[in-house]
Amino acid sequence: MGxxxxxxxxxxxxxxxxxxxxxxxxxFIVGHLLGNLQIFLGAEPLNRYAAFLKSIGELLWVVRGVLxxxxxxxxxxxxxxxxxxxxxxxxxxxHKKNIETNYAALTMQxxxxxxxLYVVYHLMxxxxxxxxxGYSHTDVYANVxxxxxVPAISAVxxxxxxxxxxxxxxxxxxxxxxxGISNAKSNGLRRALAPTVAVLVAGGYISIPxxxxxxLVG
Numbered sequence: 448m449g450x451x452x453x454x455x456x457x458x459x460x461x462x463x464x465x466x467x468x469x470x471x472x473x474x475f476i477v478g479h480l481l482g483n484l485q486i487f488l489g490a491e492p493l494n495r496y497a498a499f500l501k502s503i504g505e506l507l508w509v510v511r512g513v514l515x516x517x518x519x520x521x522x523x524x525x526x527x528x529x530x531x532x533x534x535x536x537x538x539x540x541x542h543k544k545n546i547e548t549n550y551a552a553l554t555m556q557x558x559x560x561x562x563x564l565y566v567v568y569h570l571m572x573x574x575x576x577x578x579x580x581g582y583s584h585t586d587v588y589a590n591v592x593x594x595x596x597v598p599a600i601s602a603v604x605x606x607x608x609x610x611x612x613x614x615x616x617x618x619x620x621x622x623x624x625x626x627g628i629s630n631a632k633s634n635g636l637r638r639a640l641a642p643t644v645a646v647l648v649a650g651g652y653i654s655i656p657x658x659x660x661x662x663l664v665g
Contacts, residue, residue, distance in 0.1 A: 458528065458531050461524045461527050461528050461531070462524075462528055462625045463625060464520055464521075464524045465520075465521055465524040465525050465528060465621075465625070466621070466622040466625040466626065468517040468518070468520045468521035468524070469521055469618050469622055470622065471513070471514070471517040472514065472517055472518060472521060473615070473618070473619075475514055476611075476615075476648060477648065480648060480651045480652055482496050482500075483591075483652070483655060484651060484654075484655070486588060486591060486655060486658075486664055487658070487664065489588075490586070490588035490589070493587055493588045493591075494585070494586060494587050494588055497587040498585075522559070522563075525559070558610040558611075558613055558614050559614065561607070561610055562607060562610055562611055562614060565603070565604075565607040565610075568603075569604075569607075572594060573587075573590060573591070573594075591655070591659070592659055592664060592665050595655065595656040595659035595660065596659055596660070596665070598660065600656075601656035601657075601659070601660055604652075604653075604656050605653050605656060605657075608649045608652040608653045609649060609653075611648070611649055611652070612645040612646065612648065612649030612650075613645070615641075615644055615645045615648055615649070616641050616642055616644070616645035617641075619637075619640060619641040619644045619645070620637055620641040623636075623637050623640070623641075624637070
């Protein structure tokens with residue numbers, strides 16, 4: 448326990464926890480995206496996927512528990528790292544020049560809470576069925592189409608996914624840096640991988656409301 452406590456108390460330990468939990472959450476985000484993209488296959492595949500998730504019962508709650516714990520550790524460790532970095536430079540810079548810290552990094556503190564608020568709203572809409580334009584408990588396909596036919600709902604969703612894209616961009620860059628992939632030879636990989644991950648994931652999610660609004664899905 449002493450070693451675990453010492454590991455967590457160190458700044459490196461907090462960064463590793465932030466990277467590890469971020470990787471777990473990223474795995475869920477990708478898996479969730481692949482499941483959602485089945486909407487392009489029609490109502491039956493998406494509804495069958497949703498029914499399968501409900502059928503695994505207790506296992507689903509175990510996965511949710513892991514995600515909740517990972518999310519809490521990710522948020523707490525990220526706040527502690529930010530505070531530690533700020534405390535290390537209490538006087539600030541006469542002229543601050545951002546090198547690896549770009550627009551995505553500068554909006555992490557705002558984007559993270561906004562993404563969390565949208566996740567709560569999203570769960571209320573599609574999991575607990577407490578918001579939205581009237582939903583079926585069995586026809587997930589119809590629920591998604593009915594929601595995204597409302598321009599305001601689609602707009603909020605798209606804006607949230609853009610924030611997620613920025614978060615994934617900086618998160619991928621930072622995670623690779625924490626794992627030691629930060630030398631001159633690997634910087635090219637980071638510069639290519641971070642935006643690719645962000646665009647593919649955010650673009651995949653955004654394609655769903657766009658397709659519904661365009662009449663390609665419905």
